[in-house]
Amino acid sequence: MKKIILTGFLGVFLLITSCNKFLEETPTDFVAPANYYTNEKEVFSALAGVYDILGKTGTYGRYLFFEMDMSDESYFGLSSTSQDIALLNYDIGDTKLLTTWSLLYEGINRANMLLENIDKADMPDNLREVYRGEALFLRAYYYFVLTTNWGRIPLRLSSTKTPSDVDMAPATYTEIYGQIASDMETAADKVADITTFNNAGRVSKSAVWGVLARVNLKMAGAPLRDISRYAEAKKWAEKVINFGYHRLNADYSQVFKNHAQGVYDTRESIWEVEFSYISGAQHEEGMVGSINGIGTSNTTVGYSYGAQRVMKPYYDLFDEDDERRDWNINTYTYATAPSTAQVPYAAGTAAIIYNRYASKWRREFEVSPQKSTNTTVINFPLLRYADVLLMYAEADNMLPGNRSTQADEYVNMVRRRAFGKLKAGATDIEAADLSPGLDEVLFQQAIQKERSFELGFEGLRRFDLIRWGTYILTMENLRTYKASANSSYQFGFRTVENISDRDTLFAIPRNEMTVNKLMEQNNGW
Known part of the structure; x- marks a missing residue:
């Protein structure tokens, strides 16, 4: 060997x-x-x-x-x-x-x-x-x-x-x-600075700073539990923010449509894994939107296995006015090809919710010279500005002393976008904000939920739960929901039934x- x-x-x-x-x-x-x-x-x-x-x-x-x-x-x-x-x-x-x-x-x-x-x-x-x-x-x-x-x-x-x-x-x-x-x-x-590039595929200063914030949050949590690293996490997230270039896209869904359409918005999507297909030359495709995405055999909109199904407790945590819910979790399927018509779901019983898909990346928006059954050219985000804002807020909250007003504001910026408050003509902007005056524990709990709402299906949830020390218990608690799932989809609960400390x-x-x-x-x- x-x-x-x-x-x-x-x-x-x-x-x-x-x-x-x-x-x-x-x-x-x-x-x-x-x-x-x-x-x-x-x-x-x-x-x-x-x-x-x-x-x-x-x-x-x-x-x-x-x-x-x-x-x-x-x-x-x-x-x-x-x-x-x-x-x-x-x-x-x-x-x-x-x-x-x-x-x-x-x-x-x-x-x-x-x-x-x-x-x-x-x-x-x-x-x-x-x-x-x-x-x-x-x-x-x-x-x-x-x-x-x-x-x-x-x-x-x-x-x-x-x-x-x-x-x-x-x-x-x-x-x-x-x-x-x-x-x-x-x-x-x-x-180089991110402004040097016309794409998000290259590593830039913003990408390094943001990932350093993530690394230091991990070091502050399990397994090292070096709480001095919260200050470092805040410092690196602050560098991204103070750089002055980055901002949130006003429309949450557009962030992921851009990934499918080959459009780069490096103010929001800081670092991406890029996929492409050039006939007779370049073949660097992935399965973003085909292994996950809205399950369908309709090759006109783009075939998807729909292998990533949604847990109903996750769906239930969203506020009904939170636009992220109905983007991250589909509200429709597709008619039979060659039609591209959308077929809405019936009223949301528990079984129907479990039948829904992780739909953050939808192949109907994919721009590709060919729509392969198995693979796509949809980019995958490794670091977004919303994540940086939430990391700053979490790190700041965990530091000794009073939390800064910026921490609350950065979480509220993410929430305002989620509730459509950054779009033109939006009113009552602060209606989306967290309740003021949350103590350290309640604010941390709010951030933990917010990270799941905002970053769901982006490969970060298991990572977050483990560094917080709550992964095993969180998964074990899901066992009580098995009875409410349609029998056809109780299969998926094998993950929570099999989980152990290892x-x-x-x-x-x-x-x-x-x-x-x-x-x-x-x-x-």
């Missing part, structure tokens, strides 16, 4: 398998690292290879926002499947987990190779530092995804060159998060345990 892996690392290096929308480079075939990184074009192509990991099926093409984010918002609706990580019914040989694990480490190794070779390239120094910053950030981001899902993992900061490199003990949480924060902070000084982390894949003799398995496996 080690010999096979080593051959892959030493013999050749795959620069990229495809390009993202911000790239115009032709994909490079297999080349020896010693003969590459000689000029700016080659370095940029190598950097594209680091980005490329983001759009794979095992990452944000599907698994990270679907199977690996089952929570109290939705359930796994593919009833033909009885064993899956989404059902928390799997073993350490699960191929989906291995795919995601392997892809993230592949991205890390690509970043390491670029960082080791970038100084030998003949290129302008200013571009060299920008590319270095992007590679540092992406390496740190891949480690962040790894540790939030698997806990203590090997911290590989140089490319794999010898058989002994494969064996590495897991680092401590302090070491892992320290490296993540350090790399991202270094990257923040090197990458499920705050996924199992370390069997392949890693076999190859890496120093690796340690997570508790319960």
Whole structure:
């Protein structure tokens, strides 16, 4: 096994398998690292290879926002499947987990190779530092995804060159998060302003600052519980806000229509995974809107498996005037092709609510030269400005002393948009605001709900519940709702029936345990 892996690392290096929308480079075939990184074009192509990991099926093409984010918002609706990580019914040989694990480490190794070779390239120094910053950030981001899902993992900061490199003990949480924060902070000084780009696919200062806020909130919560990090989270979120460029799109639904239409609003959607299809050339498609989305076999509007179904308790939490409810959770299905007519649901019984879909991304708005049955070109957001505002408010609320007025205002900005109060002609703007004078506990509870309303189905809910220390209890409490679901959809409750204390982390894949003799398995496996 080690010999096979080593051959892959030493013999050749795959620069990229495809390009993202911000790239115009032709994909490079297999080349020896010693003969590459000689000029700016080659370095940029190598950097594209680091980005490329983001759009794979095992990452944000599907698994990270679907199977690996089952929570109290939705359930796994593919009833033909009885064993899956989404059902928390799997073993350490699960191929989906291995795919995601392997892809993230592949991205890390690509970043390491670029960082080791970038100084030998003949290129302008200013571009060299920008590319270095992007590679540092992406390496740190891949480690962040790894540790939030698997806990203590090997911290590989140089490319794999010898058989002994494969064996590495897991680092401590302090070491892992320290490296993540350090790399991202270094990257923040090197990458370009977001106004430099005409798309959201590149890592910008705003993206780094915002993700640093997320990283520090995680460090303040489980498992580190370093409450000093709340001040850091607030600081980095404040940098995004004070930059002065970002704002909320007045129409919540338009944010996600833009993702489908290939329209970039970088004031709101700060960092995205980009997907594209160019006939005969570029094939970088994902499953945003096809594995989730409004389930339909109508290929005129766009086929969707509709595999992400909605939990009724989540639906019930929304205020009926909150526009996010009927966008995130569909109120209609589609007629038979070739018609594109919408067919409204009947009155909302419990069974009908459970039959609804996570519909944030709708293929009827997708702009594509071809509408594939399985895949789409709909972009996936990794960081939105609304998230930054809510992170600032949460961090500020958790600091000693009185909460700032800005914290309340930033939450209210998000809520006003949700209730249509940012649209032209809106009146009674403050009617959407939180009740004034909430204490620290009630304000935190309000933020926890607000994050779910605003960021539902964006791959963040499980992450949030775990860092708050409430994931297991929240999921266990859903068991009481099984009886109210239509029998056809009680299948989805297997996730909450299967959950146990071990499920705050996924199992370390069997392949890693076999190859890496120093690796340690997570508790319960």
